Amino acid sequence: MQLEIVGLESGYGKVTVLHGVDLTVAAGEIIVVLGPNGAGKSTLMKSIAGHLQPTSGSVRLDGKEVRGQLAQDVSRLGIGYVPQENNVFREQTVRDNLRVASLAFPDAQDRVASVFDRFPILAERATQRAATLSGGERQTLAVSSALIADPKVLLLDEPTAGLAPLFVGQMVEWVSELAVAGMAVVWVVEQNPEKILAASTRTYLLEGGRSTAEFDSAELLEPGRLQELLLEEREEEPGESPAT
Numbered sequence: 170m171q172l173e174i175v176g177l178e179s180g181y182g183k184v185t186v187l188h189g190v191d192l193t194v195a196a197g198e199i200i201v202v203l204g205p206n207g208a209g210k211s212t213l214m215k216s217i218a219g220h221l222q223p224t225s226g227s228v229r230l231d232g233k234e235v236r237g238q239l240a241q242d243v244s245r246l247g248i249g250y251v252p253q254e255n256n257v258f259r260e261q262t263v264r265d266n267l268r269v270a271s272l273a274f275p276d277a278q279d280r281v282a283s284v285f286d287r288f289p290i291l292a293e294r295a296t297q298r299a300a301t302l303s304g305g306e307r308q309t310l311a312v313s314s315a316l317i318a319d320p321k322v323l324l325l326d327e328p329t330a331g332l333a334p335l336f337v338g339q340m341v342e343w344v345s346e347l348a349v350a351g352m353a354v355v356w357v358v359e360q361n362p363e364k365i366l367a368a369s370t371r372t373y374l375l376e377g378g379r380s381t382a383e384f385d386s387a388e389l390l391e392p393g394r395l396q397e398l399l400l401e402e403r404e405e406e407p408g409e410s411p412a413t
């Protein structure tokens with residue numbers, strides 16, 4: 170199983186945001202997408218998932234072109250997507266969120282039950298509206314909802330942003346298990362990516378709507394290397410104080 174993105178161009182109406190992105194991920198692999206705010210990371214995820222229609226380039230799943238398909242069809246083909254924002258139905262209960270995600274499957278009840286087995290905290294919160302969940306609980310629900318369809322590829326758009334290191338560690342463990350079981354994972358990260366980098370094989374740098382560099386993630390974990398890279402990015406963003 171392989172997802173291959175070649176020369177992807179995409180945007181909003183007349184505004185082009187992605188000017189050519191190349192990326193591949195294979196079964197069993199976690200890859201990281203890193204880049205400054207506004208680089209186009211979320212636009213890339215939306216464009217792969219069929220929530221935005223790319224204007225040029227390829228999205229190939231096992232060699233088959235899926236670019237241009239509707240989001241629901243992309244999902245059916247095995248690409249799961251956890252958006253950065255609005256990734257749960259806030260006014261629905263936890264159980265109803267999972268029910269909606271499993272609607273297309275004859276064994277929907279079993280699928281919901283297995284989420285509750287895996288995450289007792291979600292079972293405890295089953296009748297609570299998603300809006301009332303903690304940040305970590307909400308992201309657990311969002312990722313669980315995407316996993317209910319048993320995707321081959323999982324697109325994660327900053328699911329741990331702003332959350333405690335303990336939760337980041339748990340998410341890394343969970344996603345690593347999925348990769349070991351054969352899933353291909355694309356993980357968009359922003360701040361404090363070290364734990365996620367350590368669990369990944371390769372990292373793509375996205376800048377100005379282009380994939381500008383690819384690294385072995387291990388290389389970015391060498392002392393100072395990541396800071397150096399992020400500082401290079403920041404040189405184009407005056408006004409922001411560098412991380413200490």
Ligand SMILES: Nc1ncnc2c1ncn2[C@@H]1O[C@H](COP(=O)(O)OP(=O)(O)OP(=O)(O)O)[C@@H](O)[C@H]1O
Pocket residue numbers: 181184186204205206207208209210211212213253359
């Ligand atoms: N719905 C939209 N309509 C028009 N322009 C948009 C829309 N969403 C995003 N953009 C623009 O596209 C560019 C890339 O945004 P995108 O959200 O993909 O960046 P990002 O790398 O995910 O940033 P962040 O790290 O803040 O999440 C930005 O200039 C943004 O203003």
Ligand SMILES: [Mg+2]
Pocket residue numbers: 210211212253326
């Ligand atoms: Mg984003």
